[in-house]
């Protein structure tokens with residue numbers, strides 16, 4: 001009896017902080033997927049007023065480019081048409097390394113160059129959150145790649161630590177692995193990879209129903225005259241310094257809820273970039 005009681009009390013004692021920990025992990029995962037990562041920018045069907053949240057992360061968005069016609073995947077936990085049957089490790093490998101459980105490679109435009117740098121802890125949080133999203137039954141078409149995909153995006157990723165604890169390092173992690181700002185805002189080499197010698201210099205073009213939008217130069221050459229508040233307003237609301245409403249595909253609707261700490265880290269990082 002005594003032993004049983006101890007066991008019951010011990011379970012209570014460990015489970016209270018464990019619940020708190022789970023809640024913190026889920027909240028971090030939600031923030032990474034829905035706010036900074038804006039996975040829904042590609043994985044949630046877009047309606048006339050932005051993403052259709054009744055079908056959050058159900059996939060089916062089409063990216064029709066010369067080298068491919070990619071269709072974003074259903075990443076809700078639906079067991080038939082989503083990722084409900086995948087293990088945590090399989091989902092982590094898919095996000096960070098671009099490899100499905102059957103060994104096939106996930107194609108562009110999912111930004112694997114950046115996602116390879118996601119920390120183990122953040123990846124775990126994202127998977128925990130993805131498991132809680134309402135499952136949506138939505139079978140999406142297969143993507144067609146008219147270009148050879150590499151066998152892999154690099155060697156297996158064993159483990160990634162969180163960024164160093166200073167504003168510029170945290171901001172670099174945000175602009176890279178978590179929010180992939182630098183994917184769009186860095187010019188592309190003919191090989192399809194970002195030209196890292198011109199990090200943040202802008203120039204990439206995006207065609208859509210809005211016409212053509214050109215990613216801006218985010219190095220000090222582009223933002224020298226901008227105040228921090230002007231950068232923040234552009235990122236959160238899509239209103240440029242001169243008052244112009246910016247065009248897609250940047251995910252202002254998601255970045256709106258970025259934390260004040262993340263925003264100031266991000267700006268510190270942009271200010272630290274070599275000017276191009």
Ligand code: HEC
Nearest residue numbers: 037039042070071072073075094095106107108109110143
């Ligand atoms: C720029 C667009 C884009 C962004 C941003 C993006 N994805 Fe994707 N993702 C895609 C496309 C397109 C595919 C399908 C590619 C293919 O068919 O090979 C895909 C495939 C996947 C798959 C494979 C699923 C399957 O069934 O094959 C997973 C898992 C995934 N994405 C998770 C995520 C998560 C989590 C995020 C946010 C951190 C994210 N993606 C952000 C475009 C994107």
Ligand code: HEC
Nearest residue numbers: 179180181184213214215216234235240241246247249250
């Ligand atoms: C999917 C691609 C994409 C991603 C991801 C992206 N951007 Fe952008 N961004 C653009 C494009 C394209 C424009 C220009 C839109 C226009 O001119 O209408 C732009 C414009 C901007 C501007 C306004 C510049 C100006 O001159 O008005 C800022 C600031 C900016 N981005 C910062 C960021 C930051 C910070 C992030 C990450 C949190 C980010 N962007 C993520 C594509 C992207």
